[in-house]
Amino acid sequence: GENVEQHPSTLSVQEGDSAVIKCTYSDSASNYFPWYKQELGKGPQLIIDIRSNVGEKKDQRIAVTLNKTAKHFSLHITETQPEDSAVYFCAARDTGFQKLVFGTGTRLLVSP
């Protein structure tokens, strides 16, 4: 089955800096890669996703890139703000069982 690794586990940046979180996956047939943001006391919220037929997708300050050959995808947040502080999870859809397999999460702290 699918296996997803995520790095780093924690990331501290200054407000206005960029943040990059990286994930690798094992199943070359996986075709859907969402990113979720989880704030304290809340469930994960989908912030951006990408499918295997595109290499990059942007939504304002957030972008995701996908390298199918290397089997890795990354989340890029530009001009970070304190409200970006949260735990971020990447995931890949297991094509065999059609379920989402999540990375272990990255705790992002944006300091003013």
Place this chain on the structure above:
Amino acid sequence: KAGVTQTPRYLIKTRGQQVTLSCSPISGHRSVSWYQQTPGQGLQFLFEYFSETQRNKGNFPGRFSGRQFSNSRSEMNVSTLELGDSALYLCASSSGLGQDIQYFGAGTRLSVL
């Protein structure tokens, strides 16, 4: 449009008891998935229901079970609770089976003493 609703938000149980958690998906959504979230194991898939049938199951013991009703609402049950079952249980809904985008509820925090 209301989001995914999970009840109760918090539960405290003792070892050996059983517990039932409830999830109401987004209106019109027919697929419900359940996940267990712990600091050590992260987000682990439990099972997925669609049209009142379990379509997919993760690697959890038989003490974990679920069901889905005709209105797409779902419940999950854990019997003979163990200390290690303490976790945040998350429900996610999607519009149909195999549909990619999943929307999560706020979860039920279960503490087993």
